[in-house]
Amino acid sequence: MTLRRVNVVILVLLAVAFLIIVQRNLLNFSDFLHSEHPDAGAVLPFESELSPDLRLELVRKGEEIPVLITAAEERLGAVVAAMNSIYQNSKANVVFTIVTLNDTVDHLKMWLSRTKLKNIKYKIVIFKTELLDGKITKDPQSFETAKPLTFARFYLPAYIPEAEKAIYLDDDIIVQGDIQELYETNLKPGHAAAFSDDCDSASAKGIIRGAGNQNNYIGFLDFKKEAIKKLGMRANTCSFNPGVILANLTEWKNQNITRQLEQWMELNTLEDLYSKTLAESIITPPLLIVFYKRHSTIDPMWHVRHLGATGAGKRYSPQFIKAAKLLHWNGHYKPWGRTSSFSDVWDKWFIPDPTGKFNPVRRHAGDN
Known part of the structure; x- marks a missing residue:
C-alpha cells in the first residue's frame, strides 16, 4: 500500500469518527430537550420568544x-x-x-x-x-x-x-x-x-x-x-x-x-x-x-x-x-x-376572512 493510499484511509477513518461524534452529540441534545419538554418533543429553547405565527405547532395529547x-x-x-x-x-x-x-x-x-x-x-x-x-x-x-x-x-x-x-x-x-x-x-x-x-x-x-x-x-x-x-x-x-x-x-x-x-x-x-x-x-x-x-x-x-x-x-x-x-x-x-x-x-383574536365576505364594522372608528 502506497503512502498516498494510507493517507486517504486515515482521512476516511477520521471523517467517520467525526460523524459518529457529531451524531452522538445531537442525540444527547435531543434527549436533553425531550427531558425538558416530554410532551412537546424537540422544542427549541427560545420558542417563547417567537411570534405566535412562527412557533412550532405542538402535538396536543391527553384527554x-x-x-x-x-x-x-x-x-x-x-x-x-x-x-x-x-x-x-x-x-x-x-x-x-x-x-x-x-x-x-x-x-x-x-x-x-x-x-x-x-x-x-x-x-x-x-x-x-x-x-x-x-x-x-x-x-x-x-x-x-x-x-x-x-x-x-x-x-x-x-x-x-x-x-x-x-x-x-x-x-x-x-x-x-x-x-x-x-x-x-x-x-x-x-x-x-x-x-x-x-x-x-x-x-x-x-x-x-x-x-x-x-x-x-x-x-x-x-x-x-x-x-x-x-x-x-x-x-x-x-x-x-x-x-x-x-x-x-x-x-x-x-x-x-x-x-x-x-x-x-x-x-x-x-x-x-x-x-x-x-x-x-x-x-x-x-x-x-x-x-x-x-x-x-x-x-x-x-x-x-x-x-x-x-x-x-x-x-x-x-x-x-x-x-x-x-x-x-x-x-x-x-x-x-x-x-x-x-x-x-x-x-386581537379576529382572523381576517380569506374570502373577503366578512368584515368587522365600526360605527365610530377608534371609539372602543
Whole structure:
C-alpha cells in the first residue's frame, strides 16, 4: 500500500469518527430537550420568544376537551375569533364541534383551512331545523325564532355522543384563560350542567337600570301563569346565563334533559309562559325551569358578561377585563359590529376572512 493510499484511509477513518461524534452529540441534545419538554418533543429553547405565527405547532395529547359552538353565516367572524382565542390560550387537546347550516359549510371550511387555524381539530355538524317544528312560535317579531342555531345547546349529547363532559359557548365570547380550567370545574353529584349565576359579583357590575329584571326568574317567566305557579319556584331566585355551559353529558342523558326542555318549549307555544320583560329571550326560560336549583356554578371570572349591553361594559376597568378568563359580549352591541366596550380585545383574536365576505364594522372608528 502506497503512502498516498494510507493517507486517504486515515482521512476516511477520521471523517467517520467525526460523524459518529457529531451524531452522538445531537442525540444527547435531543434527549436533553425531550427531558425538558416530554410532551412537546424537540422544542427549541427560545420558542417563547417567537411570534405566535412562527412557533412550532405542538402535538396536543391527553384527554380530549369537547367544545361546541354554533356558526351562523352572518356571525362567522365571531366564531373564528372565539375558536382562535380558545386554541391559542391553551395547550389542551381541544376538539371543536361546530354546529351550522348547509349554506355556511364551504365558507367555514375555507376560513379554517387557509388561516393559522388549519391545525385545529374539529367536526362540522348540520343542525336539522325540523327539530324545532311545533316547539317555537313562528312569530316574525320574536328576536330568536329566526335563529335556529341558538337551540343547539339543548341537544348537546346528540352532537357529542362519545363524551362524558362538554363545554358549550356562545359565539360572541373571547377566552383569555386555559379552557382546561373551565372543563375541570367540579359539578355536584346529580347535576347535569353548570352555569354562571347572574347575581355573582362579576356580572352584577354589568346590570343596567331600566333593562328589566335581568338577574332573577321573574325577568324570564310569567309567574301569573298556572303552569309556572305549580312549579313552586321563587320569582326572585337568581337566574343564570346559558351562554357558557359546562355539561355532564352522562347525567344529561340519564335525566333526559333534552326532552324536558322540548316539553317546556311546546307548552310555551300553547300557553305563552315567558315574561314580556325580556320578550326576545326564548332560549333561557326552558333552561331556568329544568335546572331550577339543580345546577352547579361556574367561577364568575369564567363568564364576565354584558360587554355588549348599553353602557354596561364600560363599568369594567381595563385591569378587570385583562384578568377575566372569559369575556361575553351578550347584548345588542357586538365587537365586530356596532361600537361596543373593549372591542379592541376582540380584534386581537379576529382572523381576517380569506374570502373577503366578512368584515368587522365600526360605527365610530377608534371609539372602543
